[in-house]
Amino acid sequence: MNEEMDQFERRLSRQPLRRAPAEWRAEILAAARDAQAVQPAARVTHRSWLSILNTQFATILWPCPKAWAGLAAVWVLILAVDFSDRDRSRGLAENSAPPPPEVVAQLRLQQRMLTELIGPRESSDADQSKPLAPRPHTERLKILST
Amino acid sequence: MPRGPELERLYDEHAQALYAFLLNLTRDDADTRDLLQEIFVKLARDEKLLSNVRHERAFLIRLAHNAAIDLIRRRGTRERTRDNFAAEFSSPFAPASDPDEETFRANLSAALAELPPDQCAVVHLKLWEGLTFEQIAAALELSPNTAASRYRYGIDKLRGRLRPLYDEMKRTER
Secondary structure (H helix, E strand, O other): OOOOOOHHHHHOOOOOOOOOOOOHHHHHHHHHOOOHHHHHHHHHOOOOHHHHHHHHHHHOOOOHHHHHHHHHHHHHHHHHHHHHHHHHHHHHHHHOOOOOOOHHHHHHHHHHHHHHHHHHOOOHHHHHHHHOOOOHHHHHHHHHHH | OOOHHHHHHHHHHHHEEEEEEEEHHHOOOOHHHHHHHHHHHHHHHOOOOOOOOOOOHHHHHHHHHHEEEEEHHHOHHHHHHHOOHHHHOOOOOOOOOOHHHHHHHHHHHHHHHHHOOHHHHHHHHHHHOOOOHHHHHHHHOOHHHHHHHHHHHHHHHHHHHHHHHHHHHHHOOO
């Protein structure tokens, strides 16, 4: 690679170049400084909603952090107790054995008797207006004996 | 991020060279100013831009070259007509008091404007920045051989275009 310059090239290299206008210096440096100053604001505007939320929370909780932490602990305790109770009752219901069919039949019979003696707890207006029909005495005795 | 005084130092040390280089490529004062400002705004914004740079001038020339090539591509049809109206574009040379010298500079300016931007960039860096082909290659991200061959092509075109005028000037000087 020959880097030697001939006479023509040397002549060209001696041609003086134009100077940059002096007023550009202040203008360009001012523009660069403005760009530098604008940058932090631009960063703030591009923050994610999560970081904004975090900042808001921090602002709210900052005055009395111990009180907020205590409140949060109480809530955690309440939720834990609630969940443990729910699990226990569900477990008991699942673990208990079904009652024998005789017991079920007896309970149903008692329930029916109670209904017949007391009458339905909630009856319609039409039923209430109807006069109670007298039952035969023998039938009443049969129900009582059973 | 270069602070105020650092930016000023960078401007004072490199702006003149970048200005001449950009003007030679763009041939437009307004475009040159815009690109020069773009470079300094970039330097001000990006704190890491110069952190690992060993040769500031070479790095800044690369920034300027990339910015100028982008601009030339954006110009499109406007750039394609550059050769036809080269004389109307801004000259990168200072005005001369001697009429012969002024004529030579005007012709040199027109001849440089006819070169492809890649050759013009290498010729400018070799002749007016005094860089070696290795330095030019590093600045423009080329191989040294490519830089040398672009320079040769460029110089040959300038020689062909300016030979009659140059020979005449040599005769009168004797």
